[in-house]
Amino acid sequence: MNFIVNRRAQIGKIVTSFPVMILIFFVIGIYIISAGFIYKIKEAPQSLSIEGVGFDDALLKEVKVRDQPMLIIDSLVKSIINDKKYNEIRKRTEGFRSDLVNEQDNRFLDSDPLTFRKELSKNLIELLKRENLDLFKGEKSCFILFTGNGNVVSESFDDSSNIYAAFEKGEVVASANDVENYKRAGLLNNKKFIIKDKGLGNFEVNLQYYYGKCLGGGK
Amino acid sequence: MNRRGDIPMILLFIITLILVALALFSMVSFNNNLAKNSEGRSEMLARMAFLEDYVVAKTKNVAHDVIVRGGELKSDEDLRAKFEEIVNERNFGVEGTENYFGKILRGEFVFSRDKDKYWLEIKDLNLEASRGANSIKRNVNLRIEFDYSGDLIRIERNLK
DSSP states (O other): OOHHHHHHHHHHHHHHHHHHHHHHHHHHHHHHHHHHHHHHHHHHHOOEEEEEEOOOOOGSSEETTTTTEEHHHHHHHHHHHHHHHHHHHHTTTTTTTTHHHHHHHHHOSSOOOHHHHHHHHHHHHHHHHHHHTTTTSOOOOEEEESSSSSOOSEEEEEESSEEEEEEEETEEOOOOOHHHHHHHOOEEEEEEEEEEEEEEEEEEEEEEEEEOOHHHHHH | OHHHHHHHHHHHHHHHHOOOHHHHHHHHHHHHHHHHHHHHHHHHHHHHHHHHHHHHHHHHHHHHHHHHHHGGGSSHHHHHHHHHHHHHHOOOOBTTTTHHHHHTTTTTTTTEESSSSSSEEEEEEEEEEEETEEEEEEEEEEEEEETTSSSSEEEEEEEE
């Protein structure tokens, strides 16, 4: 009798474990199939072709400096590098005769930082004035640039390290003094990148800028 | 005899409990701060997009400059040499563009003209954007065509 009960219990176990096994195989099957799909996703994508590029990015426009058309971003970086090198030389030659220092400046810098900056600034403003007529049909447009790197642009603006300017009918009408509004509205683009310079080592450039119609009338 | 027969069942039960506990532990300890992780990735993607646009814009800018000086450049070799010279003058060491400037320096590009246009081609251009220990790479084939006055006809870039 006892033996029979035991046997029934074994049969019971087998009966209950059978659906569990089926369930396990089912789950394993799903796992294997989905793993196969994941493998498939990792396959090399088809090559993608993009024809034509619209250079809407303000910093990828061209500006003439030293009679050479350069990207705005390149001219800004060049200006930043010039300034850094100039300051480095100044630090190292503190106390030396100024004529010798100037001679050394000329040897290490391919352009005088202040002259370069002034020319860049002047030509950039000329470009923005023209674009105010061409792109914005003379309606009020604003250009805001924070370089975060000190003296990049000119004396003709409120701040020596940044540009805030508003244009209308092809002329500079104001410095955009509500820059904080653009920041708060999240309208500033940000370009952050590392420059690897042989003399100066690695340093980060962080450009924040806005180029477009002015907020709330552009004052 | 009967009790011995139950030992595997008891073990099965205990192991199941342990597995459940482990699963719960891994769920609880899962780092759900995905937004912070994705911030780094999106910054890398933004840098990559910038590098790509930057390289295309620079190539277009310099090639245009070279074509405008066209009169003094007699052959394709002159075009290439002038392009190489100006690009290298304007290499400011932007991280991630090393392969681009390396290719230009090694002459691994084609700058030529045919009946009605100029065209410039750079193949297998590797751009790299990194943030901390992570980096992403992109392989691009670039072709830019200009008319004889240096105006842009078309830009074609193939991402591989």
